[in-house]
Amino acid sequence: MTISVKKVSLQRTTRDQIFLPAILEGLLTTARHFFKNTFTPGHGDVETIRYGEPGVDVKDYYPERFRGVHRLMHREDGSVRCVACMCCSTVCPARCIYIEAEDRRDDAEKAPRSFVIDELKCVVCGFCVEACPCDAIRMDTREHWIPTETRAEAVLGKVELMSRGEQSVAVQGGLGASYREQAPKADPRFTHDPR
Amino acid sequence: MSNHDSRSTSSTIPPTPGTLPPPSVAPAPRVGMDPRPHAPEGWAPPVAPNRPAEPTEGQETVTLTIDGKEVTVAKGTNVLEASGLLGEEVCHFCYHQGLSIAASCRQCLVEIEKMGKLQPSCQVPVAEGMVVHTSSPTVLKARREMLEFTLKNHPIDCPICDKAGECTLQRHYMAHDHQLTRVDVPKIRKPKHKDIGREIVLDAERCILCSRCVRFCEEIPGTAELTMSWRGDHEQIDIADGHRLDNAYSINTVDICPVGALTAKDFRFAIRAWELHATPTTCNGCATGCAVELHTKHEQAYRVVPRFDPAVNGHWMCDEGRYTYKELDPQARVHRAEVDGATVPLADAIATVATRLTKARKLAVVFSSSATNEANDALRELAEVLATSVKGREGITATRYVLGHPRGEGDAILRDADKNPNTNGAHDAAAGSAGDVDKHEAELALELAGRAYDAVLFLDDSGELSEVALAGLANITSVCLASRRTPLSSACSIVLPAASWAEILGTYTNRQGLLRVVQPAWRPEHDRKHRADLLRDLMLAMGLRNVATAKERTRLLADEHEHAELQALVTDPKAMRPTLLRWANMRG
Ligand code: SF4
Ligand code: SF4
Ligand code: SF4
Ligand code: SF4
Ligand code: FES
Numbered sequence: 001m002t003i004s005v006k007k008v009s010l011q012r013t014t015r016d017q018i019f020l021p022a023i024l025e026g027l028l029t030t031a032r033h034f035f036k037n038t039f040t041p042g043h044g045d046v047e048t049i050r051y052g053e054p055g056v057d058v059k060d061y062y063p064e065r066f067r068g069v070h071r072l073m074h075r076e077d078g079s080v081r082c083v084a085c086m087c088c089s090t091v092c093p094a095r096c097i098y099i100e101a102e103d104r105r106d107d108a109e110k111a112p113r114s115f116v117i118d119e120l121k122c123v124v125c126g127f128c129v130e131a132c133p134c135d136a137i138r139m140d141t142r143e144h145w146i147p148t149e150t151r152a153e154a155v156l157g158k159v160e161l162m163s164r165g166e167q168s169v170a171v172q173g174g175l176g177a178s179y180r181e182q183a184p185k186a187d188p189r190f191t192h193d194p195r
Numbered sequence: 196m197s198n199h200d201s202r203s204t205s206s207t208i209p210p211t212p213g214t215l216p217p218p219s220v221a222p223a224p225r226v227g228m229d230p231r232p233h234a235p236e237g238w239a240p241p242v243a244p245n246r247p248a249e250p251t252e253g254q255e256t257v258t259l260t261i262d263g264k265e266v267t268v269a270k271g272t273n274v275l276e277a278s279g280l281l282g283e284e285v286c287h288f289c290y291h292q293g294l295s296i297a298a299s300c301r302q303c304l305v306e307i308e309k310m311g312k313l314q315p316s317c318q319v320p321v322a323e324g325m326v327v328h329t330s331s332p333t334v335l336k337a338r339r340e341m342l343e344f345t346l347k348n349h350p351i352d353c354p355i356c357d358k359a360g361e362c363t364l365q366r367h368y369m370a371h372d373h374q375l376t377r378v379d380v381p382k383i384r385k386p387k388h389k390d391i392g393r394e395i396v397l398d399a400e401r402c403i404l405c406s407r408c409v410r411f412c413e414e415i416p417g418t419a420e421l422t423m424s425w426r427g428d429h430e431q432i433d434i435a436d437g438h439r440l441d442n443a444y445s446i447n448t449v450d451i452c453p454v455g456a457l458t459a460k461d462f463r464f465a466i467r468a469w470e471l472h473a474t475p476t477t478c479n480g481c482a483t484g485c486a487v488e489l490h491t492k493h494e495q496a497y498r499v500v501p502r503f504d505p506a507v508n509g510h511w512m513c514d515e516g517r518y519t520y521k522e523l524d525p526q527a528r529v530h531r532a533e534v535d536g537a538t539v540p541l542a543d544a545i546a547t548v549a550t551r552l553t554k555a556r557k558l559a560v561v562f563s564s565s566a567t568n569e570a571n572d573a574l575r576e577l578a579e580v581l582a583t584s585v586k587g588r589e590g591i592t593a594t595r596y597v598l599g600h601p602r603g604e605g606d607a608i609l610r611d612a613d614k615n616p617n618t619n620g621a622h623d624a625a626a627g628s629a630g631d632v633d634k635h636e637a638e639l640a641l642e643l644a645g646r647a648y649d650a651v652l653f654l655d656d657s658g659e660l661s662e663v664a665l666a667g668l669a670n671i672t673s674v675c676l677a678s679r680r681t682p683l684s685s686a687c688s689i690v691l692p693a694a695s696w697a698e699i700l701g702t703y704t705n706r707q708g709l710l711r712v713v714q715p716a717w718r719p720e721h722d723r724k725h726r727a728d729l730l731r732d733l734m735l736a737m738g739l740r741n742v743a744t745a746k747e748r749t750r751l752l753a754d755e756h757e758h759a760e761l762q763a764l765v766t767d768p769k770a771m772r773p774t775l776l777r778w779a780n781m782r783g
Contacts, residue, residue, distance in 0.1 A: 085354035086467045101464040109388055110355040110464055133354050 059142045067126045068141040070117050070156070071164035075108075080158065081168055082136035084112040088128035096121035097128060115158040119145050135170040230597070231622055232482035232613035232706040241415055241608055242509040243293045248276040259325040274316035275303055278329055285329050286338060286367050288345070288453045289405035290317035292503075293510040294414055297406050302345070302367070304337045305329050313337050335371070342372040348383045348428060349454075350400040357462065358455030360469035361782045364403065383428050392420075392440030394514055395449065395457055399431040402456035408432065408448040415511060416442040416608065432456065443610060446514050450500055450782060461517070462498045468782075472773035474716040475502055477703060479565065479696055480516030481603075482611040482618055484705030487512055489520065489697060490776065491716045496520035496697060500782070506709065513610045515603075523697050527679040529656075530721035533690040541692070541722040545729070548689055549736040551672040552581065555650030558591050561639065562625040563655030564599030564615035567701030567713065569748040570676075570726035571617070571624035574654050577730050580739060594648075595625045596639045598658035611706055615657075620704035640664040646671070653677075654726060655693075656684040676726045693726045694719035699745070700764060700771065701725070702752055710756045714764065714771050 015021055062068075073081040084101035102113035122145075129139050141164050148154045250256045250269040258267045261278045268277045273296070275285050287303035290296060298318040305316040308326040313334065316327070328334060345364065353359040385399035404423065409432070413419045420440045424433040434440055440448070449459045471490040478485040478499065486504035490497050499520050501512035532544030539547075552558065560578050562571050584590035599621070605612030615621075642648065643664040649671050656677035665686035677684030678695040698719040703711045719725075724732075727745035734742045743751070746765060753761035764770050 083355045084464070085359070086470070087354070090467070090469065103464055107387065108355075 058144070062142055066142055067124050067129075067139040068143040069119065069139070069145055069164065070122075070128070070161055071138055071141050072115065072158065072161040073136050073138060073165045073168040074162065076167060078167075079104075079108075080111055080115070080136070080162055081134055081165075082112050082115060082132075083108065083110045083134055084115075085110075085133060087131040087133060088137055091127045091131040093125060093127065094121045094123045112158060115161060116155060117161065118155050120151060120154045135168045138165075230618065232611050232618050234483075234611075234706050235607045238607060240505060240507055240509050241293075241511055242505050243295070243414075248272050248280050257321045257323050257325075259321050259323070259327065261327045262329055268321055270321075272321050274305060274307070274314070274319045274321055274325075274327055277321050278305075278316065278327065283329055285316050286371060287317055288363060288367075288403060289407060291407050291410075291451055291510075294407060294410045294451075297410060300341070300345070300403065300405050302338065302341050304334060304341065306331050306334050338371050339374075342367060343374075343377070345403050346372070346376070347378055348400070349403070350382065350387075352398070352401060352455070356398075356401065356455035357458045357464065358401075358452070358468070360467055361776065362455060363453035385429075385431050391434050392445055394445050394460055395440050396460055396463060397432060398456050398458070399433070400456075401454050402432050402452075403454055404430055404432070405453060407451045407453070408457060411444075411448055411451060412440070412442065415447070416444045418442040421448075443513050443515065443604075443606065444511060444608065446517055447501070447511050451510075459498075459517075466492060466497050469775075469777040471497060471776045472716065473776055474697075474714050474771075474773040476696070476713045476716070477616065477711040478512060478516040479519045479522070479616045479713075480513070480610075480614065481605070482613040482615060482706040483507065483609050484616055484703055484709070484711040485512040485516060485609060486711075487516070489716050491697070491773065494717045494720070495525060496523045496716070507705065507707070507711075508609055511609060513608075515610065520697075522679060523695055524679070527681075528695070528723075529677045529679060529684065529690055529692045530723065531692055532722060535688055541724075541732075544689060544691060545732045545736050548672075548674050548691070549733055551689075552650055552652065552674075552733075553588055553737065555591060555648075555672060557648045557650070558593040559596060559639070559642075559648045559651045560593040561596045561598045561651065561653045561658075562621045563653070563657065564597055564613075564618040564621040565657045566621070566655045566676075566726055567617065567696075567699065568620040568624065568704060568710075568752060569701050569745045570654055570730070571621045572748055573727040573730035573743075573745075574652070575624045576742070577652075577734055580734055580737065585738075593652075597621045597625050598639065598653070598655070598660075600657050601659050613706070616705070616711070617703035619706065619708065620702070623704065643667040650674075653683065653687065656681045658683055676729055678723065691729050692721065692723045693729060694723045698723065699725045700749055701727075701745070702749060702761065710752065710758055710761065712758075712761050712764065716773055 075081050084099050086099055089095075089097040089099050096118040098114070098116040098118075100113045101110055103109065104111045124139075126139055128137050143164075145154070248268050250267065255270040256267050257270050257272070258265060259277065260266075261274075261281055262283060264281055266277055266281055268280060275287060275290055276292075278285050285303045285305060288300040289298065290303060296318050298315045301315060303316045304313040306328040307314050307319065308328075316329070346368065349364070353362070353365065356362070359365065387398050387400055389397045389399065391397045406423065409421045409423065412421050420434055420438050420442065421432055422435055423430055425431055446459050449457045470492050472492060473488045473490055476487060476489050478487045485508035486502040487499050488502050489499055497520070499512070499517045501508060501510060503510050531538045532541045533539070534544050534547050558581065560574055562574055578593045578595065582590045582592045597618070599615035599618060601614065602612050603614045604610065640660045643651070643660065646667055651668065651671065651673045653673070653675040656675055656679055660683060665682060668686045669688065672689070673687040674689045674691065675684045675687035676691050676693040677687075678693045684690055696713050697716045699713065699715055701713050703713065705711050725745040727748055731742045731744060749761065750765045752758075753765055
């Protein structure tokens, strides 16, 4: 195989080459903002959020789809919604989700025995939420991860993740009619004792 | 792939160059009956009266055209296998190479010119001049619509389904259907997580009624526990009243089930299939030596599944053999050398063993029928070295034993009563150039109990000895090359850390005399080493030079048996790299 090299010559004008005009342009922009923001009453269009000042809630400023600390959602009976399918831990680019599955011994069959997210490793990409087929994991807490004193505190377990969670209203198994609810109940020949 | 070497062997490795010449010892009479395993009279590998595809010499052939390409196959081949030869896998569910043909799923429909309707390619034998289209628009449409039927009542449980990631239905859906459901009526409900056997859980909703499992139970173990019940939409797999799916080969139904309807209790929810790495290797469960794959992640084994080998096991393996991976339990592993209860560096332990063995006056070496040919051969060499007088040391003839797992249950399908993978190889090495095996297990126990020796060297940690015999080991020089903690290795005063069968390249000689290959799934960690390499270190510590390494011994064996696959493995270590199942698509 031959490797071809494509040469691109940069078109620089004299103005570009002496740099000074560009620098001055930049300075002018900075100065314009400085005067506008300092002397206009009400701080003009300043977007700076004053953390810690009374009456300022950071969450008010977060965009709608801000990705905060993870949480695990609940089923109707308050148990964990996650079915330990490992989609999130597989897709996670930081490899920071560790799940061990167990048998629930009921009709939902599978659940995580342990579900651990290392928030320090997490790159907050949100892929885990995208991958989840069960609406079991969400990042909509609008909570920033707060610095901790020890690493261990930043490793969240199932209980902590569920304490932020609430009941999800999505139909387990995806959108559309849930065949489980609609299954014919009248014909006793076809309703079986599951065990 | 498979090992077609059918020479019955004298599989002793020729003495490696540079070692001392074998001493002359009068052959001792063999005690008791022949301990070697033999396949039952008239036994043949459980391979279906098969769909020959590639013609062998002297077979009648048929030439046909598939998708514009001409192919010549053996007479009697079906169209599905013939197009497989061209690399065009026709998508199918119910056809399985090792079972009879049911043609019930209709997923394999193809167009054959001069035949009015689409034909199930698994059932149609090839004919001279046949013209087949496997991907014409009509075929693609039929394929897609058959899939839609199959999925009509399918629960799409993939998140909690153990088959996800290696599911044939998932794969075909992605490749051929890929549309949203058009079904807006409730799906039919059937029993879920129903316990139907010692090893198996059934989910009747996921079943696509291909009848592979029914045919398996009828044709391979011949027990026929499974059957279809009800009709139409409500048809489902079931066990006959009062029966359970409890045959010795039941987990094979899990492998051949194209969906997650049958799952193995042992593997259920343990890990997702796509996280596993597969290493082709040989089962350690008995003298048959079935070709298997070991599935692992992070130096932990999760399951053993059969690998096709027409010379030994066909597509199958027994349930017992699947549990051999439990031996690899990380909790029970021996990582470092121990001398008299204290952990020491490996080199020190080897030096201690060398000194103590050369000082011994009554010595026994115990070959192992669960260790590789390489290890047994190295022990043979060591015994010969010890038997030779050199300056400053009188030669000492060691009594040779062969020890292994106790006998178990066997049958005429695959299982052998000899629960060791390498009884043949161990006996060949123990007999060696110096005559016959001296004594057998029972006597070993008796003599250890009677303190007949002041030094014993065990090649492996498996084998059941009585408590009195084990107690007899405490006060003498007892060395065990152990990969795990067993009553035997714990009773020995010196333990050398040996690599387990999941960490080495080695060979066994099975009951047919075939060379079976075990491959490493991961590298031995800590001080663990191939048993042959540990013994080599020992011989080097005794002042010998040019002792063959384990790999050199394997190479010699490969050359002796003209085993091309093994030769390739020895030359190119990269060939042994395990495959990630994520790229393997589907099983079953
Ligand atoms: S947000 Fe991204 S990095 Fe963090 S846990 Fe989810 S997938 Fe992993
Ligand atoms: S993807 Fe969702 S259901 Fe699956 S393991 Fe993660 S959180 Fe649980
Ligand atoms: S059998 Fe296949 S398609 Fe059906 S639920 Fe299991 S993984 Fe999904
Ligand atoms: S249980 Fe599996 S193998 Fe048996 S008929 Fe159903 S889909 Fe086929
Ligand atoms: S594979 Fe041919 S009909 Fe099922």
